[in-house]
Amino acid sequence: MPIRAVLMNDTRADRHFGCLRVMRLIEKRLAGQGIEIAGRSPIRNDWENDRAFLDAMGRSDLVVINGEGTFHHGAQSALRLLKVVDHPARAGKPVALINTLYQDNPKEWRRYLDKIALVSARDSRSAAEIEALTGRRTPVVPDMSLSDGMLAAPGGPGRDRILVGDSVSRTLSRTLREIARHSPDTFFLPILTTLKAPRAHWPFPIRQLREAFIHAHAAAAGALDRKILFSRTEEEFIAHLLRARLHVTGRFHAVCFCLFTGTPFLAVDSNSWKIAALLDDFGLGRQRLVTAEELRERLAQGGAEDYSDEERARIEAGLRLCTEKARDLFGEIAGLARDGGDVRRG
Known part of the structure; x- marks a missing residue:
């Protein structure tokens, strides 16, 4: 039987090619782990009053929040997403906050983060801020748009x-x-x-x-x-x-x-x-x-x-690492759903 998840902060609605790619690759990675999407909550959605989404959450095994660029400077849209940990429809299902920037947010948000089973930052600064606040290990997996590796070699003809x-x-x-x-x-x-x-x-x-x-x-x-x-x-x-x-x-x-x-x-x-x-x-x-x-x-x-030769080498190595880290992250997400319950990792 497939694992079912709801996906929050689906940023495709803005028709931004970066966000479109991020969401496509998140769903591709989830599908690769046998996880099907039972419901989606778009960016800025009033999900607490979205009956279809709440019903889907109630039928799901896992809640996945795409943090992306939302979690900075105490944004109310970020706080609205964090509040899912206290909603009755969650019913103790594990929550994963992934692909997230985290910058200059209120210290009081720790109470929400402490209820999230897995938190993954998309940069080292964000990871350090989460670790300083919560005392928990926070893996860094660079933005999901980078997780498919190098598409084309730098330079070449036709760049005019x-x-x-x-x-x-x-x-x-x-x-x-x-x-x-x-x-x-x-x-x-x-x-x-x-x-x-x-x-x-x-x-x-x-x-x-x-x-x-x-x-x-x-x-x-x-x-x-x-x-x-x-x-x-x-x-x-x-x-x-x-x-x-x-x-x-x-x-x-x-x-x-x-x-x-x-x-x-x-x-x-x-x-x-x-x-x-x-x-x-x-x-x-x-x-x-x-x-x-x-x-x-x-x-x-x-x-x-x-690009210099050194820059090219760093970019290629960084993209390989992005792919490896994304693979490991989604394996851990699937493990959360299989284990079930309100389990905190890290």
């Missing part, structure tokens, strides 16, 4: 352009888009399917109006600016990156894509330590992490930011 991406910061996104618009051989590549995120948690019909607006906005922007490259699928987004000699981005997941596609990058820091922490864990240093002010100067040098 600079791609400039976006950011969670609207101000930085505008700056990046202006750079792409006014620089030769440079194109703007959003990591979303559109220029603005949908709001799947908004009530109908406001959600439908938002959908119509973001698609009309993207169509108008594309008609006015031929240097915007929209991607309909993860595969199209990757294909664009494989043509780039450099990708400039303010997005954590775009950096992840650059690692496994062998695409040189420059990154402008985000709303947490996630990019810097990823670079530290891969041993890449900070030379590719720039401020918005430094970015124009670096690009003025012609975008000659190819």
Whole structure:
């Protein structure tokens, strides 16, 4: 009989290629362990009032929370996820919090973490913060988007352009888009399917109006600016990156894509330590992490930011380790479900 799990914080609703890849690979890894998904709670979902999800939790053997970039600076959306440990529908089933950033959260959250059977951080800084708070061993398994290993060798023919991406910061996104618009051989590549995120948690019909607006906005922007490259699928987004000699981005997941596609990058820091922490864990240093002010100067040098031999070796070794650690993590998750009960590991 298969193990059944519910999956919380399903980030696919934002149509962000990093999140789409993360969720696809989490589900692939769960299926590889004989775990089927009985229910999903989307990002920002009011799961406590979602009867279908609660019913699925009641029929399941395991609760898996995809932490991703949610757990920082005391976000209420993160606290809402942690509260699953106290919900009656959980009924003592083991909870696994995986793939999580953890930064600058209230000390009071320890009471929730103590009830979670397995916690896995996606970077060493987050693991250290959880360990200092709870006193428990916290394994580091880098972001799930990296768990399928290297897709393409760095460099190679056909990389003939600079791609400039976006950011969670609207101000930085505008700056990046202006750079792409006014620089030769440079194109703007959003990591979303559109220029603005949908709001799947908004009530109908406001959600439908938002959908119509973001698609009309993207169509108008594309008609006015031929240097915007929209991607309909993860595969199209990757294909664009494989043509780039450099990708400039303010997005954590775009950096992840650059690692496994062998695409040189420059990154402008985000709303947490996630990019810097990823670079530290891969041993890449900070030379590719720039401020918005430094970015124009670096690009003025012609975008000659190819990976060094040492960087290539570190990236390839890091990706191999990601694959191994993800395999071990999901084996442990399956073990939790087989053992059953409110068991704390670490």
